[in-house]
Amino acid sequence: MKVDVLAVGTELLLGQIVDTNSSWIGEQLASAGIDTYEHRKIGDNLDRVVRCIESMLETADAIIICGGLGPTPDDLTREAIAQAMGVPLERREELVDWIASLFGGRGRQMPENNLRQADVPVGGDVIPNPIGTAPGLKCEFNGRVIYAVPGVPYEMQRMVNEHVIPDLLERTGERAVILNRSLKTWGASESGLAEMIARQVDDQSNPSIAFLARGIEGIVVRLTAKAPTLEAAAALIAPEEAKLRSTLGDLIFAVDDETMEEAVLSRLGARGWTLGVAESLTGGLVGSRIAGVPGASAIFKGTIGAYATEVKQSLLGVTSDEVVSAECAREMAEGARRVLGSDVGISVTGVAGPDSQDGAPVGTVWFGLALPGLPVEAVTARLPGDRERIRQFSTISLMNLLRMRLDALA
Amino acid sequence: MKVDVLAVGTELLLGQIVDTNSSWIGEQLASAGIDTYEHRKIGDNLDRVVRCIESMLETADAIIICGGLGPTPDDLTREAIAQAMGVPLERREELVDWIASLFGGRGRQMPENNLRQADVPVGGDVIPNPIGTAPGLKCEFNGRVIYAVPGVPYEMQRMVNEHVIPDLLERTGERAVILNRSLKTWGASESGLAEMIARQVDDQSNPSIAFLARGIEGIVVRLTAKAPTLEAAAALIAPEEAKLRSTLGDLIFAVDDETMEEAVLSRLGARGWTLGVAESLTGGLVGSRIAGVPGASAIFKGTIGAYATEVKQSLLGVTSDEVVSAECAREMAEGARRVLGSDVGISVTGVAGPDSQDGAPVGTVWFGLALPGLPVEAVTARLPGDRERIRQFSTISLMNLLRMRLDALA
Numbered sequence: 001m002k003v004d005v006l007a008v009g010t011e012l013l014l015g016q017i018v019d020t021n022s023s024w025i026g027e028q029l030a031s032a033g034i035d036t037y038e039h040r041k042i043g044d045n046l047d048r049v050v051r052c053i054e055s056m057l058e059t060a061d062a063i064i065i066c067g068g069l070g071p072t073p074d075d076l077t078r079e080a081i082a083q084a085m086g087v088p089l090e091r092r093e094e095l096v097d098w099i100a101s102l103f104g105g106r107g108r109q110m111p112e113n114n115l116r117q118a119d120v121p122v123g124g125d126v127i128p129n130p131i132g133t134a135p136g137l138k139c140e141f142n143g144r145v146i147y148a149v150p151g152v153p154y155e156m157q158r159m160v161n162e163h164v165i166p167d168l169l170e171r172t173g174e175r176a177v178i179l180n181r182s183l184k185t186w187g188a189s190e191s192g193l194a195e196m197i198a199r200q201v202d203d204q205s206n207p208s209i210a211f212l213a214r215g216i217e218g219i220v221v222r223l224t225a226k227a228p229t230l231e232a233a234a235a236l237i238a239p240e241e242a243k244l245r246s247t248l249g250d251l252i253f254a255v256d257d258e259t260m261e262e263a264v265l266s267r268l269g270a271r272g273w274t275l276g277v278a279e280s281l282t283g284g285l286v287g288s289r290i291a292g293v294p295g296a297s298a299i300f301k302g303t304i305g306a307y308a309t310e311v312k313q314s315l316l317g318v319t320s321d322e323v324v325s326a327e328c329a330r331e332m333a334e335g336a337r338r339v340l341g342s343d344v345g346i347s348v349t350g351v352a353g354p355d356s357q358d359g360a361p362v363g364t365v366w367f368g369l370a371l372p373g374l375p376v377e378a379v380t381a382r383l384p385g386d387r388e389r390i391r392q393f394s395t396i397s398l399m400n401l402l403r404m405r406l407d408a409l410a
Numbered sequence: 411m412k413v414d415v416l417a418v419g420t421e422l423l424l425g426q427i428v429d430t431n432s433s434w435i436g437e438q439l440a441s442a443g444i445d446t447y448e449h450r451k452i453g454d455n456l457d458r459v460v461r462c463i464e465s466m467l468e469t470a471d472a473i474i475i476c477g478g479l480g481p482t483p484d485d486l487t488r489e490a491i492a493q494a495m496g497v498p499l500e501r502r503e504e505l506v507d508w509i510a511s512l513f514g515g516r517g518r519q520m521p522e523n524n525l526r527q528a529d530v531p532v533g534g535d536v537i538p539n540p541i542g543t544a545p546g547l548k549c550e551f552n553g554r555v556i557y558a559v560p561g562v563p564y565e566m567q568r569m570v571n572e573h574v575i576p577d578l579l580e581r582t583g584e585r586a587v588i589l590n591r592s593l594k595t596w597g598a599s600e601s602g603l604a605e606m607i608a609r610q611v612d613d614q615s616n617p618s619i620a621f622l623a624r625g626i627e628g629i630v631v632r633l634t635a636k637a638p639t640l641e642a643a644a645a646l647i648a649p650e651e652a653k654l655r656s657t658l659g660d661l662i663f664a665v666d667d668e669t670m671e672e673a674v675l676s677r678l679g680a681r682g683w684t685l686g687v688a689e690s691l692t693g694g695l696v697g698s699r700i701a702g703v704p705g706a707s708a709i710f711k712g713t714i715g716a717y718a719t720e721v722k723q724s725l726l727g728v729t730s731d732e733v734v735s736a737e738c739a740r741e742m743a744e745g746a747r748r749v750l751g752s753d754v755g756i757s758v759t760g761v762a763g764p765d766s767q768d769g770a771p772v773g774t775v776w777f778g779l780a781l782p783g784l785p786v787e788a789v790t791a792r793l794p795g796d797r798e799r800i801r802q803f804s805t806i807s808l809m810n811l812l813r814m815r816l817d818a819l820a
Contacts, residue, residue, distance in 0.1 A: 013446050015437025016622065020428050022451070027425025037421050037458060041432070041449040048447060055465070212426060234580070277694075283701020284687075284694025287715035291693020294797060296765050302721045305687070305697035305713035307706070311750055315712075340721055354704050387704060 001343040002035045004060040006052060008068035008077055009151060010043035021066045021156055031210075031224045032165050032178045044068065057084070057144050064164060064172075067151030069134040071113040077148050078137070082121035089119040095126065095135055095318050102133055124189040127163045131155055138167065145171070161399030176226045179233035181207075183244060185251040186218035186260065186400045193219060196247055200240070208238050209244075215258070215269045221248070250404050260288045261296075262398045266298050267406040268344065273372065277303035278316055278332040280323065280349040281365070282339035285292050285395045301340040306332065312349075315339060324360040326378035333368030334376055348398045350383075352390045365394050367401055371409075411582050412445045412774045414470040416462060418478035418487055419561060422452035431476045431527050431566055441620075441634045442575050442588045454478065467494070467554050472581075474574060477561030478546040481523040487558050488547070492531035495551045495721035501527040504538065506544055512543055537573045541565055548577065555581070586636045589643035593615075593654060595661040596628035596670065596810045599689065603629055606657055610650070619654075626802040627670070631658070660814050670809045677694040677816040680708050683782065686750030687713035688726055688742040690733065690759040691775070695805045711750040716742065722759075725749060733759050736788035743778030744786055755780040758808045761799045775804050778812055781819075 005022040012019045022039040037059070040371045042052050049068070055062050068077030082089045095118035103110040117134055120126060127136030127147070128180050132155040137148040137330030147167075149159045185193060190211050194201070201209045207225035214220055223240055227233035245252060254263045268275055279286050287303025290296055304315060312318040318328050318336025328349050337345030351357045363383045370376045379401060383393040419638045432449040439446045442570035452462050459478070466473050478528030482659070492499045511638055513520040527544055530536060537546030538559070542565040547558040549692040557577075559569045579586050595603060600621050604611070611619045617635035624630055633650055635645035655662060656791050664673045689696050697713025700706055714725060726745025738759050743757040746753030760775030761767045773793045779784045787812060795801040 010432070013436045013449060015433040015435075018430050018433045022421065022511060023422070023425040023428045025425075026423045030424045037453060037455075038462070039423060039451040043447060045447075052448070099809060114753070139458045190704070279694070281701070282698060283706075283710070284697030284713045284715055286702075287694030287717070288692060288801075289700050291691070291695075291715065291717055292798060292801065296693075297717060300693070300717050302717040302725075303694045303713075303715035305694055305701065305715060307697070307701055307712040308750075309711050311712045339725060340718075341724070391698075391702065 001062050001168065002037055002059070003029055003062045003064060004036060004056050005039040006056060006064055006065045007039070007041045007151070008044065008049060008065060008080075009041075010045075012041045012067075012076075015045050019190070021151065021153060023106065024153070024157065024158055025064055025066070028160055029168075030166055031180055031222070032169060033317055034165075034168055034172070034225060044074040044076055046076045046080055046083070048086050049076055050083045053080060053084040053146065057142075057146075062143070062145040062147065062168060063169065064160070065146065065148045066156055068152050069117070069136070069148060071111065071117055071133070073113070075116070080118050081124070081137065081139055081146050081148060084146070085121055085123070085139060087122040089116065090122050091118050092120050092126065092381060093118075095120070098135075119193070127159050129155055129159065131158060136163070138163070144351065174226070176228060177233055179225045179227070179230060181223045181237050181251045182212075183221045183248070184218055184254045184258070185213075185248060186253050186396065188219070188251050190219050193221065193248070193251075197221070197244060200243055200247070202213070207233075207240050209240070210285060216389065216396055218253070218396075224381060231326060234259055242407050250407055253400060259293070260396055260403065261293050264399050264403050265293055265296060265299050265407075267403060271406070273343040273345070274299055274301050274341075275344050276301045276336040276342030276370075278312075278336035278345065278347040279305055280307060280312065280332070280347075281352040282348055282391050282395050283307055285391055286346075286348065286398055289395060289399070290304065301342045304336055304339060322358050324351055324358050324364055324366060325349075325368055326366055329366035329368035329378040330376045331368075331371075333370040337370050342374060343372050344402070346398055346402050348394050350390070350394060352387045352394075354387060363390055365390070365397070367398050368400060371405060374405075377405075411578065412447055412473050412474045413439055413578060414446060414466050414467070415448070415449040416466060416473055416475045417561070418454065418459060418475060419451075419720065420452045420455075420484075422477075423453050427599045431561065431563060432465055434567065435474055435476070435570055436562070439578075440574055441632070442449070442579060443636060444575075444578055446583070449587050452483040454486055456486045456490055459486055459578055460493045463490060463494040463556065467552075467556075471552070472555040472557065472578060474570070475556065475558045476566055479527070479528055479546070479558060479560050480666045481543070483520065483523070485526070488526070488529050488531065491534070491549055491556050491558060492548065494556070495531055495533070495549060497532040500532050501525065501528050502530050502536065503528075505530070509543065537569050537571055539565055539569065541568060548573070549664055573783075574655050584636070586638060587640050587643055589637070589640060589647060591651060592622075592634045592666050593631045593633070593651070593658070593662045594624075594628055594659060594668070596663050596749040596806065597629060598629070599662050600629050603631065603658070603661075607631070607654060610653055610657070614650060617643075619650070626799065626806055628663070628806070650757040660817055663810060663813055664751070669703070670813065671703050674809050674813050674816075675700065675703055675706060675709050677813060681816070683753040684709055684711050684799075685754050685756070686746040686748035686752030688722075688755065688757040688778075689713055689715055690717060690722065690742070690757075691762040692758055692805050693717055695801055696756075696758065696808055699805060699809070711752045714746055714749060722810045732768050733773055733775060734761055734768050734789065735759075736776055739776035739778035740780075740786045741778075741781040747780050753782055754812070756808055756812050758804050760793075760800070760804060762800045762804075764797060775799055775800070775807070777808050779811060779815055781815060784815075787815075
């Protein structure tokens with residue numbers, strides 16, 4: 001089974017919007033074990049969309065078309081599919097009723113254009129859209145299938161996950177569900193991870209094990225199981241996840257959608273500890289990420305972005321002028337705890353560049369950790385990249401250090 | 411002239427990397443007045459890449475291929491172009507010498523694979539790569555042109571700007587250069603801007619005027635002039651830019667690549683004033699963006715991310731428990747100035763959600779501004795969106811307010 005993807009929209013060709021939909025669909029197809037060989041982007045031109053559909057169906061068993069399902073005249077996907085199939089569009093009464101209900105009932109004023117969204121190529125099926133106004137389409141044609149989904153990412157993702165992928169799997173005769181479990185790691189390279197779990201990866205086909213690089217957010221080790229039911233898939237994943245966890249240990253900081261800042265806050269919350277931060281080169285980035293988590297206020301007191309040396313001294317009690325040092329990191333962590341009145345104080349100071357500082361090369365960073373009942377600690381690292389990457393790496397490294405210390409206490 | 415784009419790489423289909431290159435190229439083509447109708451992504455498979463090139467050349471006058479020019483065996487673009495042209499590859503001695511020099515001279519050990527980067531389809535030309543190891547290609551074939559550029563964005567962008575676009579313009583017989591000037595605006599909607607300058611946009615063809623939405627970074631009004639020389643293009647742009655500036659006034663915060671934080675820092679630097687920040691719902695985001703500018707340390711003292719109410723009170727001298735208020739914003743701005751020892755203090759406090767606070771609905775934000783010689787001021791706004799957007803809008807709104815106050819002083 002080979003499924004290709006077509007994104008429709010002139011704004012995609014002109015670079016006004018980056019097409020992230022086809023990448024996302026490609027990832028879902030891959031994790032469902034379905035081949036995808038070619039993705040295309042094309043503008044809002046009826047003839048060209050029709051020719052593109054015809055051309056893609058010469059080699060694909062199915063195509064997924066994103067976008068062009070809206071109510072405006074440049075939304076041409078419905079017409080293009082009908083022309084490619086050689087059938088007319090028919091207006092579906094049940095869709096007219098549904099669209100009217102979105103506008104507050106059939107008696108109410110409804111733009112005529114919106115009724116276009118009730119048009120379906122003859123012989124085609126509707127894919128319901130529970131969170132938007134554009135219904136999706138599923139049209140079988142000469143033994144091939146054309147799916148059409150909206151360009152709005154949330155609506156598209158829900159239709160693909162709930163309708164398109166299950167329908168494709170059923171067509172392969174598998175009648176299977178796919179379950180993913182993402183173990184999010186930080187602190188090891190992809191090749192390092194691959195070496196640690198090489199044998200397990202080689203021995204494994206269901207669940208399969210894949211690495212996904214997530215830049216400054218680390219590397220995800222993804223388990224993908226295919227089984228007749230969700231329960232059966234979960235049962236396949238459990239022993240492999242346990243094996244991975246025993247090998248990877250505290251490299252794993254979170255699972256699935258949990259972020260590093262959420263991982264830190266949940267561990268602090270479990271102990272009833274509050275957090276204060278002092279940061280130099282990151283200038284507030286650590287605090288900003290932590291404050292981004294809904295509910296952070298129960299735990300997060302604040303951050304002191306002590307960018308200038310005299311602020312580190314006057315506000316945080318740093319005693320030296322040498323601010324890229326273990327001493328400074330420790331004093332900043334203690335200062336954050338004292339000034340912000342928190343149980344835990346953490347800090348980061350270092351050289352983001354472009355110039356070196358106090359004789360320390362660009363990328364030199366010191367982290368400070370002040371936890372209840374433990375001596376104040378300083379840890380150093382030499383981080384790679386340009387100014388922005390060093391600031392980002394510093395931020396996640398500091399949060400990860402705290403996460404590891406909290407786990408070690410348990 | 412119709413130029414299409416092909417991005418090569420299995421990782422693009424699997425969603426491991428989002429193809430941003432073709433969007434970027436599409437934007438450059440559009441701003442050079444060159445049509446682009448179709449972009450494709452395809453995996454690292456020789457037969458499929460060859461068939462894809464052949465198929466795209468049926469309708470395009472030229473194609474730009476990104477990626478697949480590296481040294482490893484899955485880098486197949488050179489072979490694919492040669493096969494599509496029906497010619498063999500030949501190893502170019504001057505490229506062998508150049509690649510050898512990158513490895514420290516011909517005598518040194520050089521992986522055999524790297525020599526593959528010296529292979530060029532017979533009849534093809536080399537596009538030099540001053541910042542990477544992969545040379546680009548320009549191959550004419552049956553009256554059409556195939557350009558191949560690396561997948562690494564910086565290298566690709568430089569080759570497209572310096573070689574591909576000029577070569578395409580020369581082929582159109584225009585012998586023109588394209589000059590863009592981006593006026594970055596904040597505070598008006600796209601439809602609002604469009605209304606303000608509708609007549610000028612309609613009357614204008616060279617330079618053309620386009621709107622580019624940049625999300626939380628505002629809307630860019632881009633002037634694009636085509637002329638025989640850069641000087642002539644600049645002369646076309648100057649009067650139109652002056653007209654736009656007189657209409658848009660202080661909606662324009664920066665030009666071309668300058669960011670809002672750079673705009674703020676350069677204005678403060680011109681007066682010799684230092685800056686301190688106090689922030690609540692943004693938790694350090696304002697400070698983080700300002701500290702991200704190289705050289706910020708001469709001006710930026712730091713930020714107090716006073717997330718908890720008691721920190722606003724103990725550290726910044728806020729007197730009330732009602733922290734979503736004009737009074738609190740003013741006290742925070744004054745507190746930032748006092749505690750951080752800066753000339754200027756700015757602040758933001760408000761409700762990022764998901765829950766309302768002190769009876770103020772989600773999105774309610776107060777900004778404080780304390781400038782030398784002026785009474786401390788508070789400004790409110792009701793910002794749209796979810797928690798993250800409200801935090802981001804608050805950050806850029808605060809910087810923009812300061813930018814406007816500094817301009818008004820001038």
